Amino acid sequence: MTGFTEHSDNYRAGFACLVGRPNAGKSTLTNALVGSKVAITSSKPQTTRHTIRGIVHREDSQLILVDTPGLHRPRTLLGQRLNELVAATLAEVDVIGMCLPADEKIGPGDRYIAAQLEAVPRTPKVAIVTKSDRVSKDALGEALLSVSKLMEWADVVPVSSTTDFQVDTVADVLTSHLPKSPPLYPEGELTDEPERIMVAELVREAALEGVRDELPHSLAAVVEEMVPREGRPEGSPLLDVRVNLFVERSSQKAIIIGRGGSRLKDIGTRARAGIEALLGTRVYLDLHVKIAKDWQRDPKELGRLGF
Ligand SMILES: Nc1nc2c(ncn2[C@@H]2O[C@H](COP(=O)(O)OP(=O)(O)OP(=O)(O)O)[C@@H](O)[C@H]2O)c(=O)[nH]1
Numbered sequence: 001m002t003g004f005t006e007h008s009d010n011y012r013a014g015f016a017c018l019v020g021r022p023n024a025g026k027s028t029l030t031n032a033l034v035g036s037k038v039a040i041t042s043s044k045p046q047t048t049r050h051t052i053r054g055i056v057h058r059e060d061s062q063l064i065l066v067d068t069p070g071l072h073r074p075r076t077l078l079g080q081r082l083n084e085l086v087a088a089t090l091a092e093v094d095v096i097g098m099c100l101p102a103d104e105k106i107g108p109g110d111r112y113i114a115a116q117l118e119a120v121p122r123t124p125k126v127a128i129v130t131k132s133d134r135v136s137k138d139a140l141g142e143a144l145l146s147v148s149k150l151m152e153w154a155d156v157v158p159v160s161s162t163t164d165f166q167v168d169t170v171a172d173v174l175t176s177h178l179p180k181s182p183p184l185y186p187e188g189e190l191t192d193e194p195e196r197i198m199v200a201e202l203v204r205e206a207a208l209e210g211v212r213d214e215l216p217h218s219l220a221a222v223v224e225e226m227v228p229r230e231g232r233p234e235g236s237p238l239l240d241v242r243v244n245l246f247v248e249r250s251s252q253k254a255i256i257i258g259r260g261g262s263r264l265k266d267i268g269t270r271a272r273a274g275i276e277a278l279l280g281t282r283v284y285l286d287l288h289v290k291i292a293k294d295w296q297r298d299p300k301e302l303g304r305l306g307f
Contacts, residue, residue: 013062014178020099021109025130032161095177103134124154133160206271246292
């Protein structure tokens with residue numbers, strides 16, 4: 001494989017997710033962490049909602065910072081399903097860093113997120129007290145104390161992303177919770193896998209509704225493409241999402257499509273609502289139904305479908 005560097009037996013690699021209410025300092029910290037060590041940038045425009053925000057490459061580690069789309073948008077259509085997806089995504093990361101600004105009191109928004117984090121008990125959570133340059137030493141001490149009481153933390157770290165105070169420490173602490181693993185990404189590589197998996201899940205879910213007994217495991221959804229539509233007016237972006245639904249037999253294809261395409265249209269409408277809620281942007285969803293014979297028994301085909 002090209003792009004992978006030599007690595008020692010102590011190499012650690014894994015995923016971290018920075019959460020926190022709006023304005024908590026997540027983006028600034030991400031940039032400070034990734035900084036000049038940035039290993040990936042997206043080739044696509046409008047990447048703020050991209051799942052992978054950056055990779056902190058160090059000699060002995062690779063810390064992959066990901067977003068959890070949907071975390072801040074509960075109470076939408078498919079709300080419960082979305083919350084489950086968020087919890088499932090959070091459970092997939094190796095460590096969660098929750099950003100709490102030192103110069104603001106803990107509020108309902110923080111408690112809401114903390115409650116969501118309680119739903120993933122096995123994942124270590126690190127409290128990151130941001131913007132520490134904005135407060136006095138005493139006030140920082142108090143902030144650290146009240147943050148400590150919010151929930152069970154694996155670590156509590158103060159940081160200032162703008163004055164570069166303790167940014168390396170945050171990277172150290174997050175990395176310490178990563179598993180021993182060879183590098184997961186070659187330098188220069190970008191992927192948005194978790195987001196794609198969640199989108200595919202929403203489509204599969206919508207497609208199975210009402211026909212779960214008929215097509216239990218014979219259905220796979222694969223996101224082929226997610227690209228921002230070009231030439232859209234400022235402030236009104238549209239994301240083109242193309243998804244293939246794979247079934248095993250033509251009879252199953254007929255079930256999915258329905259009379260005159262009516263069922264496929266319903267699937268599209270339901271799935272689109274969920275995807276828009278998840279990604280926070282308008283979506284044009286293009287669904288195609290394809291037959292992949294016996295895909296469940298063919299490892300190569302399974303790989304292609306992302307299993
Ligand atoms: N003084 C100071 N300001 C900071 C620091 N980190 C972030 N800020 C400021 O706080 C504001 C919010 O920071 P962001 O990084 O955009 O916060 P965010 O959590 O990504 O916000 P959302 O994208 O709304 O979720 C910005 O104006 C930053 O410049 C810090 O360490 N010190």
